[in-house]
Amino acid sequence: MNIVEQVKSKLKQEIAAAVIKANLATEEQIPDVVLEIPKDKVNGDYSTNMAMQLARVAKKAPRMIAEELVAHFDNSKASIEKIEIAGPGFINFYMNNSYLTDLIPAILDAGDQYGETSIGNQEKVQVEFVSANPTGDLHLGHARGAAVGDSLCNVLAKAGYDVSREYYINDAGNQINNLALSVEARYFQALGMDKSMPESGYHGEDIIGIGKKLAEEFGDKFVEMDEKERFDQFREYGMKYEMAKLKQDLEDFRVSFDVWYSETSLYHNGKIDAALQNLRDNGYIYEQDGATWFRSTEFGDDKDRVLIKQDGSYTYLTPDIAYHRDKLERGFEKLINVWGADHHGYIPRMKAAIQALGNNADTLEVEIIQLVHLYKNGEKMKMSKRTGKAVTMRDLVEEVGLDATRYFFAMRSADTHLDFDLDLAVSQSNENPVYYAQYAHARISSILRQAEEQNLAAAAQGDFSVIQSEKEIDVLKKLGEFPEAVGEAAQKRMPHRITNYIFELASVFHSFYNAEKVLDLEQVEKTTARLALIKAVQTTLKNALALIGVSAPEKM
């Protein structure tokens, strides 16, 4: 807990104590103390709505309650300068903010670790994201999923959760067969022979590339080959090729996974049968019309779902249930799936499965990533995976730049439709929000370089009481909020909160920078203190940017 969190929690305790002392409510009746930072500074550093919340219990007017509360409040205990009652009954606390300077050595000391909290309590969380079929390039939607999923994992880890990142490889089933047939067609075509694409084949550029590569490497070796054998080889080759590309693309996007989980493996290690048996034992399986059904309606799904088709093969759901069962068997307490909006209809049956296996429904959380629309020259760009005309993640990064792309996706909450304005993201100007934060970091780096040239070093510790101007206090307050911002972003699964925080921190810094000079040879003590302050900002900015996968450049 840093000093800000300590002061806050102290304040909360004192508020609760005052409620009891003033006889406004009993220990059981007292609601959670809500402490907010008012939007406008004239309303104090902190504010509580306790008086309003107690209105019903105490059966009195909020303002009266507030007055009684304040009368019983022990000012001496929590760095309070004054307390005021305002509006409908807000109690506003004006702090003696000198304690905030303790943050500076604390942040410098923590370094990369600043922002870490233990709020996650080492809960074992597994996050599954991207999980795109290895049948073509990752496109725009995957990029958003990758950015959000990765940022979420970073945030969770920072907040003290034990996070595992996982990618589910759909390497079984029809789509892979279609991949093999698509590769086959492209191979023949590369040899100048006529072969039409399968009905639901993949028309992406990359498959054409595979066909060409095969033709160059092996000539017509496969033409005369037994059809079945050729199919198997192309299937294998196509898969490996696609997976390698996919991993590389994700790595280039600064996204890595702890586990790549193969769907096919579930077929080979008996886990599907085990899952089916588990469901059967629990009484949620029945046979009808020659198929095997899962009674998912028991848990609120619209209709029961087929697990084994009439032809004896599994539906997509069946191995997926086995997969989720396996996740739980591996000891994860919380499963978070990041899915595209087109899969949201799938949530009820998956949650039903989780429950049918004997777990709480909210063991599984699904974060839905809404669609991305790309705009260029003010026009919406059409995309379709089938025709292969989708804008790929690689194209996007190439055109926009990695940092800008990651920042752009991390900026917005995941459950809102997103318009990606290419012209804006590409622009190397103040129109592009990513530079705002990076610029602050580069600016600080530049000052620190110059300080070094003048043999001035940031004070490591000691007396920071010279830090007291309004702008400086604003910066300190914002710095102190970081661990809390991380904790909230993690608990609410809203990584975009971090991006908001980054913007706010950069903003208070820029504002300070323009108002006051850091380097001043006339006032060495103040200079070294301020160098330490901006160094703390630099550290915090860097840590925050790292959470959303954006670099913190020292020069731009």
Added chain:
RNA sequence: GCGCCUUUAGCUCAACUGGAUAGAGCAACGGCCUUCGAAGCCGUAGGUUAGAGGUUCGAAUCCUCUAAGGCGCACCA
């Protein structure tokens, strides 16, 4: 037809999950560089939070209805 998501300034989005005068960026307008990076800062203007009811001290936020847009609704994956 049913379900989920969305609707906030001209545009793109926030708003600490029920709090005070709804905030940023871009676009518009006006200021600030012979001193640490002007990719910055300061200011002005811009709103019936899609619409109508309801819940309460208090609603962009919760409930109901309506409208618009998106995505789903397989023995596909």
